[in-house]
Amino acid sequence: MNNLHEKPAQFELLNVCHDTEARRGTLHTRRGAIETPAFMPVGTLGTVKGMLPEQLKEIGAQIILGNTYHLYLRPGHERLARLGGLHRFMNWDRPILTDSGGFQVFSLGALRKINEEGVRFQSHLDGSKHILTPELSIAIQEALGADIMMVFDECIPHPATRAYVAESTARSSRWAARCKKARTDQSAALFGIVQGGMEEDLRRQSVEELLETGFDGYALGGLSVGESAEVMYQVMEWSLPLLPQDRPRYVMGVGTPENLVEAVARGADMFDCVMPTRNARNGVLFTSFGKLSIKQARFVEDETPIDSDCSCYVCRNYSRAYLRHLYQSNEILASVLNTTHNLYYYLHLMQDMRAALTAGTFKVFREKFYRKRIQAGEA
Amino acid sequence: MNNLHEKPAQFELLNVCHDTEARRGTLHTRRGAIETPAFMPVGTLGTVKGMLPEQLKEIGAQIILGNTYHLYLRPGHERLARLGGLHRFMNWDRPILTDSGGFQVFSLGALRKINEEGVRFQSHLDGSKHILTPELSIAIQEALGADIMMVFDECIPHPATRAYVAESTARSSRWAARCKKARTDQSAALFGIVQGGMEEDLRRQSVEELLETGFDGYALGGLSVGESAEVMYQVMEWSLPLLPQDRPRYVMGVGTPENLVEAVARGADMFDCVMPTRNARNGVLFTSFGKLSIKQARFVEDETPIDSDCSCYVCRNYSRAYLRHLYQSNEILASVLNTTHNLYYYLHLMQDMRAALTAGTFKVFREKFYRKRIQAGEA
Numbered sequence: 001m002n003n004l005h006e007k008p009a010q011f012e013l014l015n016v017c018h019d020t021e022a023r024r025g026t027l028h029t030r031r032g033a034i035e036t037p038a039f040m041p042v043g044t045l046g047t048v049k050g051m052l053p054e055q056l057k058e059i060g061a062q063i064i065l066g067n068t069y070h071l072y073l074r075p076g077h078e079r080l081a082r083l084g085g086l087h088r089f090m091n092w093d094r095p096i097l098t099d100s101g102g103f104q105v106f107s108l109g110a111l112r113k114i115n116e117e118g119v120r121f122q123s124h125l126d127g128s129k130h131i132l133t134p135e136l137s138i139a140i141q142e143a144l145g146a147d148i149m150m151v152f153d154e155c156i157p158h159p160a161t162r163a164y165v166a167e168s169t170a171r172s173s174r175w176a177a178r179c180k181k182a183r184t185d186q187s188a189a190l191f192g193i194v195q196g197g198m199e200e201d202l203r204r205q206s207v208e209e210l211l212e213t214g215f216d217g218y219a220l221g222g223l224s225v226g227e228s229a230e231v232m233y234q235v236m237e238w239s240l241p242l243l244p245q246d247r248p249r250y251v252m253g254v255g256t257p258e259n260l261v262e263a264v265a266r267g268a269d270m271f272d273c274v275m276p277t278r279n280a281r282n283g284v285l286f287t288s289f290g291k292l293s294i295k296q297a298r299f300v301e302d303e304t305p306i307d308s309d310c311s312c313y314v315c316r317n318y319s320r321a322y323l324r325h326l327y328q329s330n331e332i333l334a335s336v337l338n339t340t341h342n343l344y345y346y347l348h349l350m351q352d353m354r355a356a357l358t359a360g361t362f363k364v365f366r367e368k369f370y371r372k373r374i375q376a377g378e379a
Numbered sequence: 380m381n382n383l384h385e386k387p388a389q390f391e392l393l394n395v396c397h398d399t400e401a402r403r404g405t406l407h408t409r410r411g412a413i414e415t416p417a418f419m420p421v422g423t424l425g426t427v428k429g430m431l432p433e434q435l436k437e438i439g440a441q442i443i444l445g446n447t448y449h450l451y452l453r454p455g456h457e458r459l460a461r462l463g464g465l466h467r468f469m470n471w472d473r474p475i476l477t478d479s480g481g482f483q484v485f486s487l488g489a490l491r492k493i494n495e496e497g498v499r500f501q502s503h504l505d506g507s508k509h510i511l512t513p514e515l516s517i518a519i520q521e522a523l524g525a526d527i528m529m530v531f532d533e534c535i536p537h538p539a540t541r542a543y544v545a546e547s548t549a550r551s552s553r554w555a556a557r558c559k560k561a562r563t564d565q566s567a568a569l570f571g572i573v574q575g576g577m578e579e580d581l582r583r584q585s586v587e588e589l590l591e592t593g594f595d596g597y598a599l600g601g602l603s604v605g606e607s608a609e610v611m612y613q614v615m616e617w618s619l620p621l622l623p624q625d626r627p628r629y630v631m632g633v634g635t636p637e638n639l640v641e642a643v644a645r646g647a648d649m650f651d652c653v654m655p656t657r658n659a660r661n662g663v664l665f666t667s668f669g670k671l672s673i674k675q676a677r678f679v680e681d682e683t684p685i686d687s688d689c690s691c692y693v694c695r696n697y698s699r700a701y702l703r704h705l706y707q708s709n710e711i712l713a714s715v716l717n718t719t720h721n722l723y724y725y726l727h728l729m730q731d732m733r734a735a736l737t738a739g740t741f742k743v744f745r746e747k748f749y750r751k752r753i754q755a756g757e758a
Binding site: 045082332333 | 424426430458697
């Protein structure tokens with residue numbers, strides 16, 4: 001193993017589970033350590049919607065995610081660089097991981113066109129024309145001051161023909177190599193992204209090509225795109241064992257609490273997803289017994305907290321009746337409190353998994369996790 | 380003077396200014412003391428929009444205001460009573476003052492009709508028909524658990540004929556007496572409201588009629604309804620000296636920072652206004668040098684805080700560039716941070732006035748307050 005200071009992202013493997021592929025580790029970055037398995041709240045536009053940085057820290061956020069596409073369009077990466085970078089701009093001093101912009105650009109559909117160089121696209125804000133390349137993606141991420149950067153790749157839609165998946169995956173590998181070459185800041189980590197759709201051999205090929213280039217960590221991309229949970233887990237089982245033990249493994253855009261538990265059991269270390277934050281703003285809350293929609297009339301005089309097993313600030317201080325009232329009244333505090341609870345739930349789910357892995361009781365944890373849901377009729 | 384425990388709102392006069400009518404006092408309520416002059420943030424629907432109770436306390440909020448009309452319609456006062464009252468519902472343990480619902484009901488225009496009994500109106504939410512009387516207003520305020528209740532009165536529109544002002548003012552006095560009679564909870568304070576439009580003799584008549592009934596405190600109503608600042612100050616000068624020295628004086632719905640300084644100089648003790656909170660959500664910020672609209676393009680790369688003389692959380696941690704970005708991006712945090720700053724500004728303006736009154740330097744404070752604005756070309 002290398003010295004902690006030699007690499008921009010040094011992964012320390014602390015425990016491995018005897019019953020599953022689950023791992024407990026510490027990822028060291030230039031802005032501090034991240035205990036894994038870890039969940040990264042999504043802060044699209046320089047803010048995790050509705051949360052102050054201090055509140056994020058209080059609920060245990062170790063690292064957050066910023067979106068390259070959105071920050072490139074506004075306020076703009078050059079402007080952000082002049083303002084001292086994203087950390088200073090948003091008052092967040094812990095690590096930030098940025099995506100490459102690929103996911104958003106590809107989801108523009110008719111507004112974008114791919115060739116070997118990169119992707120031409122029109123802004124969803126004002127229709128202005130842009131071209132995003134692997135080199136520009138890295139330049140943006142470096143300007144933002146990301147501690148972990150992601151290679152520019154295509155998140156392949158599902159379903160897709162095998163021919164398209166093969167072509168796209170090969171191109172993403174070439175782009176990944178261009179990203180590594182384009183990097184100028186060696187203190188920021190760069191992660192490769194495994195593509196290959198839902199095809200075992202193409203996933204293997206993607207891993208091999210990325211390993212050839214060599215990255216500080218590896219992600220699984222192209223998941224949570226409409227495939228079943230079984231297919232998602234299958235892809236994890238094909239791909240994760242091929243990745244080096246001494247590098248962090250990040251499953252992008254995943255997922256539900258169940259998905260996180262299953263991904264950890266298959267050897268994943270890092271996650272991001274808009275589910276806890278976006279659902280919160282829509283009044284959908286995560287609990288130990290499943291999901292709960294706070295807008296329902298049955299909560300109108302319910303004095304109990306969202307989840308009596310939860311010890312978050314919201315569950316300690318507010319009733320379902322109050323949260324329903326705030327949601328129905330379209331109050332800002334509805335989003336603030338719901339987001340606080342949901343992110344706490346996600347971050348503490350990861351904390352519980354880390355504790356179980358440290359104690360060697362992950363198998364018990366996983367069984368108990370499902371038992372509560374089954375008892376509540378939710379799983 | 381009575382013992383602190385004999386009355387639901389005991390006003391202790393601590394200092395009087397030698398140069399103006401300004402007063403420094405303490406208002407003791409069943410849920411704690413309020414240092415005056417005091418500003419009360421408005422929490423219309425059981426939340427000061429965008430602020431957690433802990434955040435309100437941190438910036439110095441001693442008491443907040445709840446709106447009877449809005450809480451009567453949702454979630455409903457009987458429901459709130461079953462849920463343990465407004466304090467418990469919204470997790471706020473300091474005093475709450477509730478208005479009477481009169482102001483909102485009268486502003487419904489064509490949707491309401493007045494007679495001696497009360498006001499028939501249709502809900503702005505669903506058109507359902509209701510009648511609000513002095514007796515119901517008190518019943519609602521008691522159900523909410525208000526520490527300071529307001530009498531049900533008519534906030535007379537401006538301009539209005541002298542005949543209408545006379546008729547309405549006399550009716551409001553009769554309603555005020557009915558409110559006092561309807562009160563069942565003697566531990567909650569009840570304030571009378573001086574009406575009389577912009578007519579000196581009718582203001583005097585209103586004061587005399589209210590004094591005859593006798594209340595724990597007195598408010599000036601019917602201000603900030605479109606009259607000039609000069610007329611507003613004139614009405615204060617007519618009315619405030621007629622009120623007893625040993626009772627708190629509350630100027631309702633006022634106003635700008637300048638209005639507050641001038642009202643304090645004329646002997647007012649308490650204020651509420653949506654200006655700091657509503658303006659915040661529209662990107663308008665209050666500073667020691669006047670107002671500032673954060674949406675302006677000139678702030679796009681401005682690294683300075685809103686007000687370099689302000690020591691609030693927002694000014695200590697965020698740039699104008701970031702606040703402009705949040706506002707332009709329609710982020711929840713824009714409302715949260717702008718509200719935090721504006722309320723801090725208002726609450727600290729009151730704190731500064733209290734300190735000046737204690738030190739006997741209110742005249743100097745007032746001159747300095749205007750000097751900064753004049754230098755900035757804002758006053």
